[in-house]
Amino acid sequence: MAFEIKHLNKSFGDKQAVNNLTLNLEEGQILGMLGRNGAGKTTTIRMMLDLIPIDSGEILWKGKPFSKKNLKIGYLPEERGLYAKMNVLDQIIYFGTLEGMTKNNAKKEALIWLEKLDISHAAKKRTEQLSKGNQQKVQLITAILHDPEFIILDEPFSGLDPVNSDMLKNVVRELISKKKTIIFCSHQMEQVESFCDKICILKDGNLVVFDELTNVKKSYGYRYLEVETMSNLSDYFKKNHYNYTKENNRYKIRVSRDTEAHRLIQEIDEKFNISGVSLKDPSLHEIFIERTGSDKSA
Numbered sequence: 478m479a480f481e482i483k484h485l486n487k488s489f490g491d492k493q494a495v496n497n498l499t500l501n502l503e504e505g506q507i508l509g510m511l512g513r514n515g516a517g518k519t520t521t522i523r524m525m526l527d528l529i530p531i532d533s534g535e536i537l538w539k540g541k542p543f544s545k546k547n548l549k550i551g552y553l554p555e556e557r558g559l560y561a562k563m564n565v566l567d568q569i570i571y572f573g574t575l576e577g578m579t580k581n582n583a584k585k586e587a588l589i590w591l592e593k594l595d596i597s598h599a600a601k602k603r604t605e606q607l608s609k610g611n612q613q614k615v616q617l618i619t620a621i622l623h624d625p626e627f628i629i630l631d632e633p634f635s636g637l638d639p640v641n642s643d644m645l646k647n648v649v650r651e652l653i654s655k656k657k658t659i660i661f662c663s664h665q666m667e668q669v670e671s672f673c674d675k676i677c678i679l680k681d682g683n684l685v686v687f688d689e690l691t692n693v694k695k696s697y698g699y700r701y702l703e704v705e706t707m708s709n710l711s712d713y714f715k716k717n718h719y720n721y722t723k724e725n726n727r728y729k730i731r732v733s734r735d736t737e738a739h740r741l742i743q744e745i746d747e748k749f750n751i752s753g754v755s756l757k758d759p760s761l762h763e764i765f766i767e768r769t770g771s772d773k774s775a
């Protein structure tokens with residue numbers, strides 16, 4: 478494995494923010510890092526970036542310490558950190574030079590990205606004059622300008638309108654197609670599902686799920702039977718102790734085995750007028766709720 482976190486621990490006073498975290502990632506894979514507020518995601522990322530010291534454990538890239546000395550790292554922080562008074566182009570160039578780029582190269586790349594993200598017009602403006610969404614685009618450019626191999630994106634789409642959100646999604650897709658290794662933190666499960674190969678879910682600093690997304694779904698143990706009908710099936714499901722939800726004419730029933738689903742379809746088909754049925758894998762949202770529902774984090 479190219480990237481490895483081994484037995485990582487971090488406490489703040491009595492609070493164990495990260496507890497014996499172990500996970501790994503192949504080069505070019507995308508890891509979705511999930512967890513409720515306070516689960517330990519940012520603390521983990523801060524340790525990766527050496528922004529806070531590790532209590533114990535190791536973070537490795539190809540067997541060596543995970544560090545800017547050994548690979549190019551790009552980081553989009555959740556709390557944006559741009560200089561408000563600096564003009565946009567100078568700011569991007571400045572961050573590029575911090576990552577070892579020449580001024581000329583940083584400027585050339587900056588102009589390409591500003592054009593790509595449709596904010597060339599803002600190049601000479603002070604950063605504070607830009608809308609929040611456009612500032613976020615600038616922050617993303619500063620994170621990827623130096624063509625990093627490993628990229629950490631913390632809530633990259635928060636606060637963006639649908640057009641800007643799509644634009645940034647395209648950038649993420651481009652990074653994926655360039656085989657970058659990415660850690661993607663987001664509370665937006667659909668995006669995590671669409672981008673990520675592997676998923677880790679943290680709860681109270683503990684790793685409660687870590688696997689390939691397909692295995693996470695398979696090992697969840699439940700699937701969902703969706704039944705479309707004009708009949709009222711609620712009493713039947715309640716009486717037979719099924720776990721179900723109803724939205725308009727659609728019932729969604731949790732089943733533990735496909736055989737249970739087939740038996741149920743037969744039963745309700747005999748008793749009610751059913752217009753459609755389908756068997757679905759759980760969504761990441763459902764798995765997340767199930768695995769983190771009783772989180773006690775701050």
Ligand SMILES: Nc1ncnc2c1ncn2[C@@H]1O[C@H](COP(=O)(O)OP(=O)(O)OP(=O)(O)O)[C@@H](O)[C@H]1O
Binds near residue numbers: 493
């Ligand atoms: N500097 C600190 N001092 C004290 N406690 C801290 C500090 N940083 C984090 N914590 C605590 O550690 C725990 C994990 O916090 P962390 O910020 O890593 O969570 P998170 O998963 O990133 O949450 P969010 O989704 O809200 O960003 C929380 O209980 C938090 O209050």
